Amino acid sequence: MPLKHKPIMDMFDTSVTVFGAPGRYVQGQDALRLVGDCAATLGSRAVLVVDAAICDMLAGRVKESCARAGVELTVLPFSGELGGATGAELQARLGGRLATVIAAGGGRAIDAGKALAERIGGRLITLPTVASNDAPTSKNFVLYDQEHRLLEVRHLMRNPDFVIVDTGILASAPKALFRAGLGDALAKKFEADACLRSGGATMFMAKSTRLAHRIADHCYETLIRHGAGAWSAAGSGHVTEDFDAAVEAMILMAGLGFESAGLSLPHALTRGIPLLPGGGNIPHGVQVAWALIVHFETLRLETPAELEALYRTVGLPLSLGDLGLAPMSSDLEALADATLGARHANNTPFKIDARMLVAAILRVEARAEKRSLAV
Ligand SMILES: [Zn+2]
Numbered sequence: 001m002p003l004k005h006k007p008i009m010d011m012f013d014t015s016v017t018v019f020g021a022p023g024r025y026v027q028g029q030d031a032l033r034l035v036g037d038c039a040a041t042l043g044s045r046a047v048l049v050v051d052a053a054i055c056d057m058l059a060g061r062v063k064e065s066c067a068r069a070g071v072e073l074t075v076l077p078f079s080g081e082l083g084g085a086t087g088a089e090l091q092a093r094l095g096g097r098l099a100t101v102i103a104a105g106g107g108r109a110i111d112a113g114k115a116l117a118e119r120i121g122g123r124l125i126t127l128p129t130v131a132s133n134d135a136p137t138s139k140n141f142v143l144y145d146q147e148h149r150l151l152e153v154r155h156l157m158r159n160p161d162f163v164i165v166d167t168g169i170l171a172s173a174p175k176a177l178f179r180a181g182l183g184d185a186l187a188k189k190f191e192a193d194a195c196l197r198s199g200g201a202t203m204f205m206a207k208s209t210r211l212a213h214r215i216a217d218h219c220y221e222t223l224i225r226h227g228a229g230a231w232s233a234a235g236s237g238h239v240t241e242d243f244d245a246a247v248e249a250m251i252l253m254a255g256l257g258f259e260s261a262g263l264s265l266p267h268a269l270t271r272g273i274p275l276l277p278g279g280g281n282i283p284h285g286v287q288v289a290w291a292l293i294v295h296f297e298t299l300r301l302e303t304p305a306e307l308e309a310l311y312r313t314v315g316l317p318l319s320l321g322d323l324g325l326a327p328m329s330s331d332l333e334a335l336a337d338a339t340l341g342a343r344h345a346n347n348t349p350f351k352i353d354a355r356m357l358v359a360a361i362l363r364v365e366a367r368a369e370k371r372s373l374a375v
Contacts, residue, residue, distance in 0.1 A: 131173070202259065212256055290318075293318055
C-alpha cells in the first residue's frame, strides 16, 4: 500500500529552512560503469528510460553494467512530447512492474524518467548525457503542452537516489548544449540572492538555507574561474580539469543551489519568453541567460564585468537581438504578464510590475544597440 502523506509542496512553509539533495552524486570519466552497482542497492529490477536518439550509444553499456551487478533491465527508448500523459504511457510500456528508474539523456528524457518514477513510486537514478541543465540532481520535472509551452512543474517527494555523471560522455556532447547549461547555472547565485533578500520561498516552499546560498555562490565562482576553459573542452571528448569543475558546478551546485536557496526573476521569465514569436525554440538555459541580464536591469543592479566577458566568450545572449528576436510591444506585455504570474517573480527585494519589467527589457535593448553602434 502506498504511504499516505501530504504532497511535498504542501508540507513546509517559510517558518522553516529545508535542504534537499540527491542520495549520492557520482561524477567522473567512465562513471557509467557504476550504474549497475548503484541500481543493485535499490532493487533487482530496473528500467532504463533513455532518449531514443542516444539509445544505441548508451543502452548496451547500461545493460552490461546491470547484468554484472545482477540487475534485470528493461529498456524504454523515449521520443516525442513530454506531456501530462507521459508517465502513464511509460508505465503501460513497462507492463505495470515495479522497477528502479534509470533516466538517461538530456532534460527531456530525464524528466520523462522522473514522470515514470512518480507514477510507479519507484526509486530513481539519473544519468545525464549532456550538461544542459541541472534537472538530474533535482526533485522537480517539467511537463509541456503541444506548443511546447510550460504546462506544469511537478515535484517528486525525494531527489534522485543516485546521480551518475559520466564526464567522458558529457565532453562528447554538442557544444551548444553546454552553452545552455552554463546560462542556466550562472543565474543561480543571483536568484538565490534575490530570494534570500526578499524572504521568498524556495523549491520546498520553505525559507532559503544559508548552505544552499553559499553553494549557489560557489557555483558562480567556479564557472567564472573554469567556464571559459570548460567551453574550449566542450564537444572535444577530452575531460580537462576546467571541464570537470564546470560540470560539477552546472549539475550539482546549480541543482542544490536553486532547490534549497530559491529562484527569482530569471526563471520566472522563462514562463514569458515562449510567448515571444520564435521564443519557444530557444533552449531553457539560453533563455535564463538573457533573463539574468533583464533581472539585473529590473533590480537596478550592475551586470558583473566578468559575467559579461564569459557571455561573450561562449556566445550567450546579452539582448533580445542576440537571440534573433524582435518582438512587438504587445508581445513584451504578454511576456511580462506571464512572467509576473510565476511564483518566483515574487522573490524580488521590491515588487515588480509589468511596466517596470518591459521598461527594463527596453533599456537592455537600447544599451546593446548603443554598444553595437560604438564598434
Ligand atoms: Zn533552469
